[in-house]
């Protein structure tokens with residue numbers, strides 16, 4: 200049994216993904232190894248679990264442009280993923296670069312902290328927007344959406360330039376290892392992740 204999920208190609212036209220790829224490549228210096236957060240609230244770089252780089256700077260106007268496009272699409276995304284409409288959604292953005300050997304192990308995006316004091320928002324909808332240099336210089340790196348039960352093959356979503364994928368944050372998923380023959384940062388798989396949260400208090 201799988202959750203519903205949505206795939207929208209050219210979700211925000213053909214120009215924004217080109218400009219986002221340019222932005223990421225021009226800001227390579229602002230990327231550092233992505234950390235993993237654990238249930239006890241600690242954080243560490245764990246390449247066995249996740250091998251990617253995260254942009255630590257500000258997305259500025261291109262981030263605002265993306266979030267405004269995503270806001271317009273939200274009614275459709277709720278509908279297609281089976282998530283009820285959130286009244287005042289909060290958006291949490293992350294710009295990620297996956298290079299040669301990059302991957303992300305099985306996980307869910309819903310917060311699973313043991314200590315929930317002070318936690319007043321929850322992630323409900325996960326969206327990932329993909330872009331890269333064209334033509335594509337890597338292979339692999341598919342998003343795998345796993346079944347909620349049983350020993351069933353995952354559904355694969357290729358990280359195509361300009362593609363948006365959305366799924367409930369409780370859906371288990373992972374990213375298949377990718378290969379970037381040149382080994383160059385600019386030839387990698389880029390994504391802008393945006394989690395839709397709702398305020399619980």
Ligand SMILES: O=C(O)CCC(=O)C(=O)O
Nearest residue numbers: 308327342372374390392
């Ligand atoms: O890059 C992807 O396709 C998925 C990323 C993801 O699952 C995450 O960052 O939580």
Ligand SMILES: [Fe+2]
Nearest residue numbers: 306307308372
């Ligand atoms: Fe995820």
